[in-house]
Amino acid sequence: MNNIWRNFIRPIFRGLYRNTQGLLGFLYDYRRFVLYSGWKENLYDSQIRNYNLAMAYHGLEKSLSYKKRNKKSGWSNARRVYERLKKAHETGHFGYHDIASSQVLSKFLTLPENIENKQSKEMLDFINDLGLVSDEDHGSINLSFEEITLGKLNKPEMFFLSRYSLREYSSNGKVDLRTVERVVRMAMKTPSVCNRQEWHVYHTDDRSIMDTTLSYQNGNKPFGNKIPNLFIVSVDLKAFFSGFEHYQHWIDGGLFSMSLIYALHSLGIASCPLNWSQTPKADKAIRKAIEIQDNHTIIMMIGFGYPDGKNKVCSSTRRPLEEVLTNLQNR
Template sequence: MWKEVRLLLRGTYRIISGLNGFAYDFKRFLFYGGWRENLSDMEIRNYNTVMAYHGLEKSLSFKNRNPTSGWGNAERVFLRLKIAKMAGDYGYHDKAAKQVLMKFLSLPENIELEKSRKMILEMNSMEFDSDDVHGAILYPLSNYKMGILKHPEDFFLSRYSLREFREDIVPQEQIKRALKLAMKTPSVCNRQAWHVFHSNDSSIIKKALSYQNGNRPFGDKIPNLMIVTTDLKAFFAGSEHYQHWIDGGLLSMSIMYALHSLGIASCPLNWSQTPKRDKQLRKAINISPNQTVIMMIAAGYPKDVNKVCSSTRRPLEEIFSNIELK
């Protein structure tokens, strides 16, 4: 009888704390989400612009494109470029957008149109350009083949979460190299709404980990710590209310694989925390309020001899089935 009451109370508590978490997330979406589409905010405009110019990039990349398509996105990009020009404040995606729109307007089917000429004229007076190549690029099969691993099992099955590292700190250049690799992670419309905070300062790491509940008893010996966040400003539609978790989770996994490819071990550290804990971390660490904390990642070099949890995987049959119509 008491056991049942205890279970019921525990379940009720969990539902209430879940509701508290949903309410907190909703409040953050309301305050910091990009749903207002305030295009005079440079960051919101950039996330919003990439949605439009990425549509054009897709249109440019199809072999048999409809020659009349893409104008909706072209006009959206053009409006945002005009706002960037007026603000005199441009981000990466503003510059990329200008190049993509220029390529779209220069297509044989568009270049002679009056509206294209007007847009190009105005864009020529915009004093910002990107150094990267945007739009659609030819990508030969040989480049795809460069990604084929001789022994993929060696790479994937040799990554383990490591919790006890060598004492020496991983140099920041190595961390940055891993992050550059990890940034090839796909993100919704290529918005890349990520931020990674990094420290190798033991007092800062100690402070950050004091709010995290999965680092005992190894937290005090972690050489490098990252906090992965995603920017709520990048998400506009109500249906995108979970997108920041997805994009941030994908980046986090890429970071761990990138570290692994460089001989650096890591351990993901969960941030499934209560609103109270999340607020406490934000009080102690400088994280702008529009950034959602996805997780922390501990990193360091493996020792000569390491002991890890075997953490074996379920049989594939338990997680695999064919897609079937009902």
């Protein structure tokens, strides 16, 4: 009887339970996508319009960046930018991507091959009337070999292989806000789909907020109550329009999280990623307990702080390279 239970009945129940959990998770994520993503493309919502504009003007940026650009390309994106800027004008509110896009569009329209086009005058007049000013150089820039390889490390292995997840930190202090901002600024150089930059990171060093937050997370015992600083990494669902993009926020959020971890590491600050592979119930509960915007999907958390003089970590050795790397050959 014991064997029948162990070998047949239990696996069936376990399989049903796990797959039901998966299905409920998918349905919850799908509901969130329907409720909060930008699929309706309501361009009067400033955030949705800005993400949507990033897609269009990034197309123009790419067109401007090719060494030998196709002189006929870019017009559909130019019109998309123009239409969206008209919406921004109607609302009277200009966000980051609105402003960047007007500069990129202007650069596109004033290319020698485009300036005489009859559409250019109408669009340029409109942009000039808007008078949006940015102190950044949007569009395309030139970089020398030296400039583009500035990040080359003398001993890259030393950087990568010295990062460990640390769970117990020095009790000497928290990471101050200026340093936290520096870390986030560095991580913001992470690539994102069409440069939408749809991440949002919540930070706290408040013990009671951390304790509340971590009470919903299942991997921080027994060290969570001593973590000095905590990031909750999230991604804004408003940035996604097509149904094909329903997984994109996990990807962009994962990349951003890794950048935060390496940015911390580059400053000698240790961290521990904390999963948010959670049930819909826990996700709803944490949103009630702390102020996370409904449209922000929590990707993961990261505990961080300064290491001690002496530390103990999991060695967490890595699999052989052959199990990870496949060199594809032409058959």
